[in-house]
Amino acid sequence: MAFALIGALGVGSQWIAWRFHLPAIVLMLTAGILAGPVFGLLDPMRDIGEITGPLISLAVAVILFEGGLSLDIRRLSDARKGVLRLVVIGAPLGWLLSTLALRYGAGLGWEASSVFGGIMVVTGPTVIAPLLRQARLARRPAQLLQWEAIVNDPIGAMAAVLAFQIVLVLHTGTDAPGALGHLALGILFALAVGLAAGFGLARAFWRGWVPEYMKVPVLFAVLLLAFAVSDNYLHESGLLAVTVMGLVIANADLPSYEELRRFKEHATILLVSGVFILLAASLDFSTLSTLTWRAGLFVALVVLLARPLTVLLSLVGTALPWRERLLIAFTGPRGVVLVAVAGLFGERLAEAGIADGALIGPLAFVLVLATVVIHGFSLAPMARALGLAGAEVPGVLFVGASRLTVGLAEILKKAEVPVLIADPNHSRLWRARAAGLPTFYGDILSEAAEHQVELLSFSSLVAATDNDAYNTLVATDFAPEFGRESVWQIARERSDNSRHALPTQLGGRPFGEGLGYEGFERLLAEGWTLSMTRLTEEFTLADWREKRPEARLVAHLGPKGTFRLVRGDKDPDLGPGYRIIALRPPETNGGENGKS
Incomplete structure (x- = not known):
């Protein structure tokens, strides 16, 4: 005893x-x-x-x-x-x-x-x-x-x-x-x-x-x-x-x-x-x-x-x-x-x-x-x-400079959430640099990243490169650092095939199921855009969904700045104070009547 x-x-x-x-x-x-x-x-x-x-x-x-x-x-x-x-x-x-x-x-x-x-x-x-x-x-x-x-x-x-x-x-x-x-x-x-x-x-x-x-x-x-x-x-x-x-x-x-x-x-x-x-x-x-x-x-x-x-x-x-x-x-x-x-x-x-x-x-x-x-x-x-601690608002580290990660990082930066985009391919960072986003050129798993990237500023990681194996490696390596509930990985292209499915212990929490890397890139190239909308007592998630039935919910920010990605097509249960990030088709790219 x-x-x-x-x-x-x-x-x-x-x-x-x-x-x-x-x-x-x-x-x-x-x-x-x-x-x-x-x-x-x-x-x-x-x-x-x-x-x-x-x-x-x-x-x-x-x-x-x-x-x-x-x-x-x-x-x-x-x-x-x-x-x-x-x-x-x-x-x-x-x-x-x-x-x-x-x-x-x-x-x-x-x-x-x-x-x-x-x-x-x-x-x-x-x-x-x-x-x-x-x-x-x-x-x-x-x-x-x-x-x-x-x-x-x-x-x-x-x-x-x-x-x-x-x-x-x-x-x-x-x-x-x-x-x-x-x-x-x-x-x-x-x-x-x-x-x-x-x-x-x-x-x-x-x-x-x-x-x-x-x-x-x-x-x-x-x-x-x-x-x-x-x-x-x-x-x-x-x-x-x-x-x-x-x-x-x-x-x-x-x-x-x-x-x-x-x-x-x-x-x-x-x-x-x-x-x-x-x-x-x-x-x-x-x-x-x-x-x-x-x-x-x-x-x-x-x-x-x-x-x-x-x-x-x-x-x-x-x-x-x-x-x-x-x-x-x-x-x-x-x-x-x-x-x-x-x-x-x-x-x-x-x-x-x-x-x-x-x-x-x-x-x-x-x-x-x-x-x-x-x-x-x-x-x-x-x-x-003294400015020697992590930011009050938890930041998000994106691995892979794609249209999706750059779009998400731009929205989060406007919401005053710390962001960083890392990519080992220098040519892929041009879009992030053009948007004025913080970047790291190099492998996030390298010793250089340990010295140059202040990981304490980030509480979530999103692995979203075009390489499923690399995404899995990054998510698995950083899961003990960030906590497995805060490490996300873009859905693998062939995860439904038993020959390519990996054990659930590997990788991060999947998001974008049904789309994957290629799906997001295709939609964004066709003119779909990412936007943020704040939910209130008067404008609930149900009201938003009624106005935007074709939009695809991608992520949301909690009242304290907690970032979460949405796994599938089903809308989560979110209340007032949350901010949702969604992909909208080209014909619905207008504002949300002052709520965006």
Whole structure:
């Protein structure tokens, strides 16, 4: 029941957040607190026991590996320098400023401040991923935040280990060369394990030593083994090993890479949900009572000074626009890794006789709670205010520059809906360019498209080239990105023939059945035109159909700008506020009495 409740609360919170456009992280924390300390429905130590800690550690390892698996260096392009600065300069600078915030804000001693300050380098990939999914940021700031969170996560853990070893040497008289040597060997060992696991798997997959149906299980087994072996030698070094392993596989150009990545994304969503529910349900209000007003001062210093100064100073001299720097500077949520690692080192410092160590755990939870709530509610509005988020009105991406797509794009542009027409054939784009429409010359599946097309501006895709196979490929590839309900494909010419019919799992939602590409082109060449009509209480769809019995309904726009194509000849059930787009024969090309 405990695992069932964790799954229901975690996934349910993410679904509600998607449905009502709310911050998923905030809902998960709220659900966990309500189920845990408030109503007592879930107590991880009571219901799950001592394996709670190891479960969280393994989940974080999988999450970090999935993050590393998304770090394809070839896709960084213009964000490469910014990422390097945030890691090489930002990590040590953030450590220093966080230590100062703890010393003079929270009032901790230098020993506890230096250890916890190292942990605070971590910005939390468990939090960043849901926030980026909700805020729909522009490509470059999203890349910078994602890379910083994933790469700095093991760096923060290693910084905490280094600071802890130094504190032990100074406080207890432990052998300094031995302790630091063990730390250096542990880091080198973790790097070696990660590299060996990554290159070994990539070679095995390339050589065909692992069958397709076993690639994901083998990947999971090697991942857990790499984490456990490295972590067993030096605590927290397993995070470094799995991140390096993911980074190697991401850049190995594996033919099965997309299948591996998508499966890992699904696993990560489940694990992030579960970990946050466990984290919130484990909260003990009595530990928070040990904090004073200085905890609030500490959070304010981190959010308003330490994080912004770290980012702004690190990015001095880069070509990043000031808007992007500002957004990154005021976005630094902390997550599960911070709480888990802080709790561990807090206990170890307390055992070593450093009393301030007992405050690290409660301070970590307060910081996570505060930053998750602050950034959960502020990131999307701030991104929109700075012009770094997707358009308020969902746009439409057309693949294939035909008479139909150009006509639809012209109408949508007049209705202030963002549009883009992509085509790999330069000569076919002339009609779109003549109409003043945004275009992309090239294959929408190419790496160039990933760098030049801001997909976050679009919520629907229409594949309407004269090549049925290419339409199917595009629609299938983009279905996970846009959602299968928002990917459309022009009806295939011979889909009714069993020799040419494709499985329903491939392609997008068909439209224009009975016409297809050639049918639309023929009608438009004969003088049929596309026009838009707004439906009102006084002028309903039935009234329109009575006046235009020969017109063919092609698409409609919802009151909030949602674009949908019509599949067949049957009119959908549409009410006032909708705008319909229809093909009308040449003799009925007049207006709709002021309603068009």
